[in-house]
Every structure is written in structure tokens, then in C-alpha cells.
Amino acid sequence: MRIDYDGRRFQALHGGDGTCAEYRQRGDLVWAVFEGGHVRRGTITGTCDDEGVLRLAYTMVLHTGEVIAGHSTNTPQRLGGRLVLREVWQRYGEHAATGVSYLEEIPAPEPAGAPR
Template sequence: MISYEGRLFRKAGGGDGTVARYRQDGDLVWAEFGGGAVRRGTVTGTCAPDGTLRLAYTMVLATGEVIAGHTVNVPQLQPDGRLVLREQWQRYGEHATSGVSYLEEVAPGGREGSDD
């Protein structure tokens, strides 16, 4: 099973300034994220044996908008050891929409600036 404990992710391609730090306890996974247009966000969900994440999320944007939804994230291991998550997402309520995004691990093992 993939461990997400301590891993940092951002939007693929350099991101928009938003960074998420993931935590894990068994199959329970959660993260807090912020930066860029996001004042604060959280995700909580489960990790399947193959590393697929099923998460619910909420976030408050810099504009004050509150957005909620859910995602299914499928991990893809890169040649350099980093993970990329293919994130299929759906938003609820007045912001209802859906799409696919990609999140990339900031550094191998997810520990930015790590020497190991």
C-alpha cells in the first residue's frame, strides 16, 4: 500500500501556489491545503489497497466563496519516484461542476527539502 503520510502535493506543472500536506493512519487519509487562491482547505477520506484515494473536500477561496465536493484520486508512480494523482472531482451546490486535475508530489517521498 502507498503511504501518503507527510507527502506534499501541488497542482501539476508548477501549481498555482496551493500546497497540500497529507496525513495517514491505516486507510484513513486527510490533508490541509492553502496558498494561491485558497485561504484554507481540507480533505478527508480513505485509501484503498492500490493507493486510490476517495476524499471529501471543503475550501474557502480568497474571494470568500465556500466550495465543497468529492474526489477520486488514482496514483501514478513517476520514474523519479514522485507520485502524480489523477484527480476526478465533482463540486456540489451553487458551484456544481466536475472535471479532472493532476496533482504532483513536490519532492520524492513528499518531504520538501529532505536530505534522505
């Protein structure tokens, strides 16, 4: 599944805590900034293979001031016509944990003043 992630926005499946990321892509290089919910600011950087699988490193600062770092492998899937990423992640250090999350693509916000 060849995917261009440039300009796509993702959040946790069913909205999660409101954290949203907007992805950028140039060739196989992918990166994003995310914030919302418990996250003051976060970044991801990694690569995308020919199947659309993302291999990413991430860091984030929570509203509590905690700094979290880790890596993930995100595999694209189609769910009811939507693009969903199955994210297998691992956190490092004092926040060490592993898990699986699902991220769903969300539409870009409408520009201010756009007709409805």
C-alpha cells in the same frame, strides 16, 4: 501499488496556482490541509484502498470568501519516477462542476538553517 501518504506533499502538476497540501494517514484514513494560490484554507478527509486510490471529500474557502465543497477519487500513477495523482473531482452547489486534475508529489521544504 501500496502507498503510505503520511507526510507527503502534493501540488497541481507543474505548480498550478501554488496551492499545496500535506497529507496524513493512519491505517486507511487519510486527511490533509491545503492553502496557497486562491485558497485561504481547505481540508480533505477520506480513505485509501490497498491500491493507493484515495476517495476524498473536500471543503475550501477562497480568498474571495466563496466556500466550495465536493468529492474526488485520486488514482496514483508514476510519471518519470514521481508520484502523480489523477484526481477526478466533482463540486457541489452553486459552484457545481466536474473535471480531472493532476497532482504531483513535491519534496518537503528544507528546515531553516539547513546546509545546502
